Amino acid sequence: MKFIRIFLIISIILNFNFLKADEVKTENKIAKNLRCLICQGQSVYDSDSEFAISLKLVIKNKIQQGLSEDQIYSFLKMKYGEWILYDPVFNRNTYFLWLLPILIFLAGGAIILKKFIIKNN
Amino acid sequence: MKSKLFTLILVLTFLITFVIFFKGLKSSNIYTPNTILEKKIPSFELKSFENNSIIITEKIFKDNEYYFVNIWASWCIPCKEEHKFLMELKKNGKIKLIGFNYKDNFKNASSFLKDLGNPYDIVVSDKDGTRSIEWGAYGVPESFLVYQSKIIKRFIGPINNENLSEIQKIIK
Numbered sequence: 598m599k600f601i602r603i604f605l606i607i608s609i610i611l612n613f614n615f616l617k618a619d620e621v622k623t624e625n626k627i628a629k630n631l632r633c634l635i636c637q638g639q640s641v642y643d644s645d646s647e648f649a650i651s652l653k654l655v656i657k658n659k660i661q662q663g664l665s666e667d668q669i670y671s672f673l674k675m676k677y678g679e680w681i682l683y684d685p686v687f688n689r690n691t692y693f694l695w696l697l698p699i700l701i702f703l704a705g706g707a708i709i710l711k712k713f714i715i716k717n718n
Numbered sequence: 719m720k721s722k723l724f725t726l727i728l729v730l731t732f733l734i735t736f737v738i739f740f741k742g743l744k745s746s747n748i749y750t751p752n753t754i755l756e757k758k759i760p761s762f763e764l765k766s767f768e769n770n771s772i773i774i775t776e777k778i779f780k781d782n783e784y785y786f787v788n789i790w791a792s793w794c795i796p797c798k799e800e801h802k803f804l805m806e807l808k809k810n811g812k813i814k815l816i817g818f819n820y821k822d823n824f825k826n827a828s829s830f831l832k833d834l835g836n837p838y839d840i841v842v843s844d845k846d847g848t849r850s851i852e853w854g855a856y857g858v859p860e861s862f863l864v865y866q867s868k869i870i871k872r873f874i875g876p877i878n879n880e881n882l883s884e885i886q887k888i889i890k
Binding site: 634635646647648650651652654655658676677 | 820821846847848850851852853854856857858
């Protein structure tokens, strides 16, 4: 009986740790996707500034409140603007940014096609 | 013909690159946030600075009055600079000053207020800085002018004489 009880307690603790580990994982993932606004070229995850420390705490609290990753992003976007996200949203201002690599890729492909394939024929 | 075209393209590419970088050199690399962010003030509970009693925002902010929310800390040097302007603002009876004591300890903060004077009507303490994040703040010092539960103006960094006269113009 005692053995079962101990086993149960241990398994509960272990399960709890797994949950915690998941939380920390998403916490870090979110922090890595956020720009530390008062540092230069650092993510919130990398920074130890007061701003970043508080922001990490906020993320932690929000996760514990049960908010999803996307909800946390949109919350921070509302507070600090899109600039805080490392991954720029696809909209009118960022069409060029998102489409340029594809355009360059297509142009490169066209050049290769013209130079090698059509020439050989 | 072909080599001429090539040179032309090369020169043009360098020229355009140069112009872009030259222009970039002059533009400010300090990010100034978009001011058309969320304007409604966040609601939350905070601990009072003096006696740890809980203060709810809805009870602080009344609709027809101006409020100046100032985030400060005793360890922050620019806060000392702006303090005299806050004292000046205090003299204008039409505005209420609310101090957010940011990541500070009680002893240092109260001696700061004792030495330089206390311009605040209410001081609340934000021990871990999470409440300031709710306001969309970057750090200390930072101030918000609030009217009808909306942020109508935001000051990042210490306020100066110009800001002071601007505020006084708005609340007149």
